[in-house]
Amino acid sequence: MSAAQAPALDSLETVAGRIRSHVVDMCAGPEGGHLGGAFSATEVLTALYFSVMNVDPERPDDPDRDRFLLSKGHAAVALYATLAERGFLPAAELATYGRPGSRLMGHPVRAVPGVELPTGSLGHGLALACGFALAHRYAGRDARSFVLLGDGELQEGSVWEAAIAAASLGLDRLVAVVDRNGLQLTGSTERIAPMEPLADRWRAFGWSVREADGHDADGLAEHLSAAPWEPGRPSVLIARTVKGHGLPFLAGRAAGHYVTLSPRNHARATAALRTTGEAAR
Numbered sequence: 123m124s125a126a127q128a129p130a131l132d133s134l135e136t137v138a139g140r141i142r143s144h145v146v147d148m149c150a151g152p153e154g155g156h157l158g159g160a161f162s163a164t165e166v167l168t169a170l171y172f173s174v175m176n177v178d179p180e181r182p183d184d185p186d187r188d189r190f191l192l193s194k195g196h197a198a199v200a201l202y203a204t205l206a207e208r209g210f211l212p213a214a215e216l217a218t219y220g221r222p223g224s225r226l227m228g229h230p231v232r233a234v235p236g237v238e239l240p241t242g243s244l245g246h247g248l249a250l251a252c253g254f255a256l257a258h259r260y261a262g263r264d265a266r267s268f269v270l271l272g273d274g275e276l277q278e279g280s281v282w283e284a285a286i287a288a289a290s291l292g293l294d295r296l297v298a299v300v301d302r303n304g305l306q307l308t309g310s311t312e313r314i315a316p317m318e319p320l321a322d323r324w325r326a327f328g329w330s331v332r333e334a335d336g337h338d339a340d341g342l343a344e345h346l347s348a349a350p351w352e353p354g355r356p357s358v359l360i361a362r363t364v365k366g367h368g369l370p371f372l373a374g375r376a377a378g379h380y381v382t383l384s385p386r387n388h389a390r391a392t393a394a395l396r397t398t399g400e401a402a403r
């Protein structure tokens with residue numbers, strides 16, 4: 123592990139708890155936020171930024187840094203909270219989220235330190251990450267490129283076009299994670315457009331595939347650190363997650379996709395997180 127990786131004084135679980143707490147606060151503001159998909163992705167982001175990726179908030183433009191793209195850019199609140207916890211931006215700035223003049227908008231833009239490219243229009247992140255991986259190869263750099271996709275997002279044809287390109291180019295420094303929470307905007311992914319057997323689909327496209335508990339940050343970190351899992355193949359980790367994980371009144375419900383938390387629900391969410399945090403200690 124290089125000096126640029128992981129100021130791992132706290133457990134990944136503790137860090138994930140702090141990220142969730144920031145997200146809840148942001149979602150109680152006037153803009154609201156995509157809380158469900160932020161909470162399903164929290165451990166993936168925690169593992170990447172606090173254990174796996176070679177990034178340094180003091181040198182955000184280091185050409186050798188690993189790259190990350192939040193292809194499911196609507197989960198911006200989780201990314202902002204993670205970047206703040208990792209030191210890319212002041213935690214106090216999170217209070218500006220969604221307010222006039224803030225650089226923390228509903229979807230991430232490059233004005234935010236640590237954000238590589240703007241995302242939010244689903245279906246583009248994998249192709250962009252392929253571009254990073256190819257550029258690194260041409261430059262002779264060892265950096266890895268990570269991208270987080272939503273499972274509903276997989277309905278975009280451009281994802282599979284990029285999957286074909288990545289495999290045929292043998293981009294084994296490219297690592298995709300699918301947030302497999304089983305829900306998209308309006309309901310169940312399997313009812314709207316069945317994707318199973320998802321792992322076999324990726325394998326058929328020439329990718330090296332693993333599946334894991336998407337809320338076990340340590341397990342995720344182990345898998346992601348070890349990528350590439352097969353030389354010459356891009357890697358995809360299917361992270362089994364729950365949308366709104368950790369909030370009993372929203373978990374697993376499409377209604378949690380986008381919320382503006384009322385003062386009452388803000389208090390309920392904060393209490394639920396506190397209980398989870400205490401149970402973890």
Ligand SMILES: Cc1ncc(C[n+]2csc(CCOP(=O)(O)OP(=O)(O)O)c2C)c(N)n1
Pocket residue numbers: 156158159160162194196242243244245271272273274275276301303305306307365379
């Ligand atoms: C091209 C495009 N179409 C539609 C949307 C609107 N939209 C935002 S989130 C979302 C659902 C995404 O579901 P999924 O990828 O499963 O994300 P998650 O469950 O992780 O929130 C949609 C349709 C968009 N951002 N981009």
Ligand SMILES: [Mg+2]
Pocket residue numbers: 272273274301302303304305306
């Ligand atoms: Mg989903």
